[in-house]
Amino acid sequence: MVDTAQPESFPISRRDSFNTRDTRTRNLKPFHSGDIKILLLENVSAKAVDILKKAGYQVEFHTKALDNATLIEKIKDVHAVGLSKTKLTEEVLSHANKLLTIGCFCIGTNQVDLSYAASRGICVFNSPFSNSRSVAELVIAEIILLARQLGDRSREMHEGVWNKVSKACYEIRGKTLGIIGYGHIGTQLGVLAEALGMHVVWYDILPVMPIGMSRAANSLEEVLAEADFVSCHVPETPETKDMIGARELALMKPNSYLINASRGTVVDIDALAAALNSGHLAGAAVDVYPTEPLANGPGFESPLRNCPNTLLTPHIGGSTEEAQRMIGVEVATSIVKYIDSGASVNAVNFAECDLRAIPSTDLTTVRIVNVHQNVPGVLRQINNILADYNVNKQISDSKGDVAYFMADVAVNDPKEISTIYEQVTAIQENIITRVLF
Numbered sequence: 533m534v535d536t537a538q539p540e541s542f543p544i545s546r547r548d549s550f551n552t553r554d555t556r557t558r559n560l561k562p563f564h565s566g567d568i569k570i571l572l573l574e575n576v577s578a579k580a581v582d583i584l585k586k587a588g589y590q591v592e593f594h595t596k597a598l599d600n601a602t603l604i605e606k607i608k609d610v611h612a613v614g615l616s617k618t619k620l621t622e623e624v625l626s627h628a629n630k631l632l633t634i635g636c637f638c639i640g641t642n643q644v645d646l647s648y649a650a651s652r653g654i655c656v657f658n659s660p661f662s663n664s665r666s667v668a669e670l671v672i673a674e675i676i677l678l679a680r681q682l683g684d685r686s687r688e689m690h691e692g693v694w695n696k697v698s699k700a701c702y703e704i705r706g707k708t709l710g711i712i713g714y715g716h717i718g719t720q721l722g723v724l725a726e727a728l729g730m731h732v733v734w735y736d737i738l739p740v741m742p743i744g745m746s747r748a749a750n751s752l753e754e755v756l757a758e759a760d761f762v763s764c765h766v767p768e769t770p771e772t773k774d775m776i777g778a779r780e781l782a783l784m785k786p787n788s789y790l791i792n793a794s795r796g797t798v799v800d801i802d803a804l805a806a807a808l809n810s811g812h813l814a815g816a817a818v819d820v821y822p823t824e825p826l827a828n829g830p831g832f833e834s835p836l837r838n839c840p841n842t843l844l845t846p847h848i849g850g851s852t853e854e855a856q857r858m859i860g861v862e863v864a865t866s867i868v869k870y871i872d873s874g875a876s877v878n879a880v881n882f883a884e885c886d887l888r889a890i891p892s893t894d895l896t897t898v899r900i901v902n903v904h905q906n907v908p909g910v911l912r913q914i915n916n917i918l919a920d921y922n923v924n925k926q927i928s929d930s931k932g933d934v935a936y937f938m939a940d941v942a943v944n945d946p947k948e949i950s951t952i953y954e955q956v957t958a959i960q961e962n963i964i965t966r967v968l969f
């Protein structure tokens with residue numbers, strides 16, 4: 533496979549080009565930083581822009597998503613893309629000639645074709661829990677708003693209608709919260725709900741330790757039958773598609789409430805609208821939709837518009853200053869570490885590998901970073917190439933069909949860097965090879 537990922541400033545052949553800025557460990561770089569181009573979409577945090585610029589990269593920043601044609605044009609020439617909801621399908625990624633890494637500045641990674649990206653040697657990072665607390669706090673607010681019908685009361689007041697009622701308005705103390713998906717967000721939510729006096733019952737496909745007084749249910753159905761409020765916190769997978777449909781809504785207690793701040797595919801929206809309009813459910817809060825607009829503005833359509841006691845928010849579960857700042861730092865740092873030193877720790881579609889840093893006194897060691905097809909015999913070929921060198925350390929791991937390899941190799945003459953690079957790149961199963969020094 534042809535490797536076009538090595539920036540044009542590679543290879544160099546002068547020993548004085550070894551980077552020795554750090555006094556204790558070498559900062560590895562195979563290229564002039566200015567060659568590295570980063571495309572940032574959808575207004576990712578200014579913190580991320582700072583980190584990527586400080587790394588010396590060229591950063592192109594967009595506040596909004598790009599249309600598909602523009603995205604395809606731009607992705608041809610960049611080494612990293614940062615996004616939140618933009619879809620990077622196989623079709624889009626097939627145009628990426630230089631792309632090394634994708635940063636999802638969010639938790640969900642369902643917008644990227646992860647396995648196709650891996651097959652092209654593109655390492656994808658996300659921020660697995662930086663916005664979990666923000667989502668959990670929003671859901672807590674929604675539980676209280678629904679129980680008190682605050683959405684409807686506020687709308688009526690804005691329309692000039694005074695409507696003081698207490699009928700079917702409740703405290704949440706002593707009520708049962710059912711959590712579907714007891715992961716980062718589900719567990720945070722459970723802790724907050726218990727602090728407000730709620731009972732918590734949850735369902736997860738994994739055997740997770742219950743936190744506080746919460747209790748694991750044996751099935752989804754058990755949660756639906758018991759809970760006054762049901763809140764979904766599962767990822768988008770084939771198994772979670774329409775996980776809450778007409779059957780599941782019918783199993784929920786009369787006058788209970790449904791909350792979905794996970795993914796729009798998890799709840800059948802038409803069935804939910806029917807359950808609200810019939811009065812079976814007393815209310816719902818929805819933050820995510822099967823299809824979502826790419827830009828702010830009018831024109832949002834949904835069968836849920838005008839349903840009674842229904843809170844609709846524009847996918848803002850993780851939209852707080854705190855969360856966006858933390859996500860910006862975490863994902864931008866992962867991108868820099870991957871580009872500059874090959875570390876794939878926290879990758880979602882790659883084996884996670886890292887090697888300890890090279891001491892600043894060691895001016896002869898280079899780092900070989902290689903992505904290859906995970907088939908027998910490739911490591912033997914790589915190690916045959918490295919056989920005449922002193923390999924200080926190496927690591928290899930695989931995920932599915934793709935394997936990742938890193939080795940720190942002492943070279944006698946910087947000219948050998950190009951030789952190693954060319955030989956490893958020539959291996960038939962090679963996907964991407966980089967030499968960092």
Ligand SMILES: NC(=O)c1ccc[n+]([C@@H]2O[C@H](COP(=O)([O-])OP(=O)(O)OC[C@H]3O[C@@H](n4cnc5c(N)ncnc54)[C@H](O)[C@@H]3O)[C@@H](O)[C@H]2O)c1
Pocket residue numbers: 639640660661663664667712713714715716717718735736737738740765766767768769771772793794795819820847848849850851
């Ligand atoms: N609204 C927002 O702005 C917003 C913000 C962050 C995350 N999210 C969404 O919330 C989802 C959950 O986030 P998280 O950080 O808690 O993820 P997580 O991976 O920590 O937890 C998800 C949990 O769901 C469980 N699960 C998976 N499939 C299941 C199934 N079929 N039935 C029951 N449980 C199942 C998993 O075992 C896991 O424990 C994310 O995948 C993302 O799509 C939305």
Ligand SMILES: O=C(O)CC[C@@H](O)C(=O)O
Pocket residue numbers: 616617637638639640641663847850851
């Ligand atoms: O804020 C966003 O764009 C995405 C938030 C959320 O859905 C996530 O997956 O982290």
